[in-house]
Amino acid sequence: MSYISKTNLTVRYSETDKMGIVHHSRYYPWFEISRGDFIKSFGISYNQMENDGIYMPLTETGAKYIEGVGYDEEVVITCKMVKLTVVRCEFYYEVLRASDLKLVTTGRTAHAFCDTSMKPINLKKKYPQYYEIFEKLVCGEE
């Protein structure tokens, strides 16, 4: 199965900078929201995972910027899981302008599975119930 989540957001005034468009760094919190929605679609939540002792610290982030978006514009963010091993996973994102579905930005984040003291864990061994859900969600590379 290949699942893609969709999240709608409206650009906040505080997310713009003096260039008049969304500051490049503020796409990363959007990816994070989108990733949270992706996970939530399957009856689990990232908050619950942290409470259960699983952290997913970021090991890599990246974004390509195609268009700028301005204050009060609505965007749609899609997220899919593009890689999964027992110790790490990767997500891919697209930000589209809602009005014309023009591609604005793409992104990618890589994560390690860690315990509460930020030591790497084997998710399949320690939390097979989570790993099984992720295994169903992951799709091939875009």
Added chain:
Amino acid sequence: MSYISKTNLTVRYSETDKMGIVHHSRYYPWFEISRGDFIKSFGISYNQMENDGIYMPLTETGAKYIEGVGYDEEVVITCKMVKLTVVRCEFYYEVLRASDLKLVTTGRTAHAFCDTSMKPINLKKKYPQYYEIFEKLVCGEE
């Protein structure tokens, strides 16, 4: 004794918004830095306080905006402690443009003394060593 701390900062691009000046919300992290420098001047640090089990959550914040400042402008932030009781304290801040010392913004924050589970504590009873330092630093109202 009445002590006033001084902190120099340069406006970050990411702190501006589409109006071309620093977003009003971004003065509060500046006050926080200034407050940290105030505390640090006396050989203690807010980080150390948190490690010792003392939190100072904010109960009130406020700011008045007189002038805007733009990207790459240098500002000076002053901080003083204007109130102290055994359960709470208040700080007052001024942000000045470094080039001409024109007053840009004033601010005020109120804090409770709490333990790690965010329960209010009597600082004088539980941590007399910190209370004594604060007692020396507090000054009358501006």
Added chain:
Amino acid sequence: MSYISKTNLTVRYSETDKMGIVHHSRYYPWFEISRGDFIKSFGISYNQMENDGIYMPLTETGAKYIEGVGYDEEVVITCKMVKLTVVRCEFYYEVLRASDLKLVTTGRTAHAFCDTSMKPINLKKKYPQYYEIFEKLVCGEE
């Protein structure tokens, strides 16, 4: 007429700090979103106002913090206009936790009416159409 807008938000991971709850400064962008929604309810938008040459820079902000809220919690933000003169206006906000409608934070912002060069303007004289809408929306003090 006394109008109150309602805005629903979910706490972003990036809005929390090491205390585990939403950083005090991040309520101000929430107030801003809520204010935008308030204005939008009447068929105008703050974006349109800026395009028409009206800016509403902040002259004062303030907040009182009653409870903390954590990652992924849903909040409701209400906004009303509590003061209006021909040169300035004020808004009042309440942030409630959605699950139990417990009051989390209250806020207040004051704004000047300015032109594109940030010079104060008399809104009633220069833009009577906007002033008339605002006049219908303003309510007495809370």
Added chain:
Amino acid sequence: MSYISKTNLTVRYSETDKMGIVHHSRYYPWFEISRGDFIKSFGISYNQMENDGIYMPLTETGAKYIEGVGYDEEVVITCKMVKLTVVRCEFYYEVLRASDLKLVTTGRTAHAFCDTSMKPINLKKKYPQYYEIFEKLVCGEE
């Protein structure tokens, strides 16, 4: 000539998240500060460039996270220009913990040269004085 700039920063409380360390998105504003310092070392400033009508919007950003850093820790950020053509350039960054010079994060940003209406320009043709400075600063790939 191969020039590397150095910028010292102290982690702000507001830059941490509930994991207790700097949020991954907040390294990008640090890279931006570091890039500004890089440019400033040569008697020009990014602010001056924007006033002269040259914008450098980001086309790509990326970071790798090796270690976390916490509140009040001091870091050193190095920046160098690793690519330059007449229409674009790239920078590479390293964030080191100041206390032990341990590598915390590396980053990379790509920029287009644009005019005030965000149309691409040939920097060498339109602003040879800036291009010449950049040409002196660029170094080979790290």
